[in-house]
Amino acid sequence: MTIALRSPRLVLREWRDEDYEPFAALSADPHVMRFYSRPLADRAASDAWIHRMRQHNDEHGFAYWAVELPEAAGLIGAVGMSRVSSPGLPFAPAVEIGWRLAPAYWRRGYAVEAARAVLDDAFGRLGLEEIVAFTVPANEGSRRVMERLGMTRNNSDDFDRPSLPEGHALRRHVLYRIRRRRPHP
Secondary structure (H helix, E strand, C coil): CCCEEECCCCEEECCCHHHHHHHHHHHCCCCCCCCCCCCCCCHHHHHHHHHHHHHHHHHHCCCEEEEEECCCEEEEEEEEEEEECCCCCCCCCEEEEEEEECHHHCCCCHHHHHHHHHHHHHHCCCCCCEEEEEECCCCHHHHHHHHHCCCEECHHHCEECCCCCCCCCCCEEEEEEEECCCCCC
């Protein structure tokens, strides 16, 4: 089954072979990747990430989708969800939402618009109850997206990434949550 999500300005779709090169360029941008604890070091790592998303979609029916701006731009980034089951994360297992867009498309509302389409799919078609998002405290742009989506943060949920050593600048993370809204009886 092929899945494509649409928003007023964007198409979120499954990955195509022609997405590998532009996604590798996006993932090689140090400004885009500055808050990632494990940046995609090279083209092979970027290609492997897309391959994992394709597998994740095959297994779970969702993943990070390729995002395009029809009639204006091809691939502008990736927005979607993945299962988080890392040992040591206090909120796992969970489903995480996230986004990575090329800087030319920042501050235009695309991340929020695409993420809303993903949340609608998560709570509708997939019937999920809760979605989380997390980042380092300094990532104000992503935190604003989380808040615009209606996600909330409880300071007691903040955590340290167990895979990063004490003192690492990206070890501390803030956690945001959003739950499916139930219709009123």
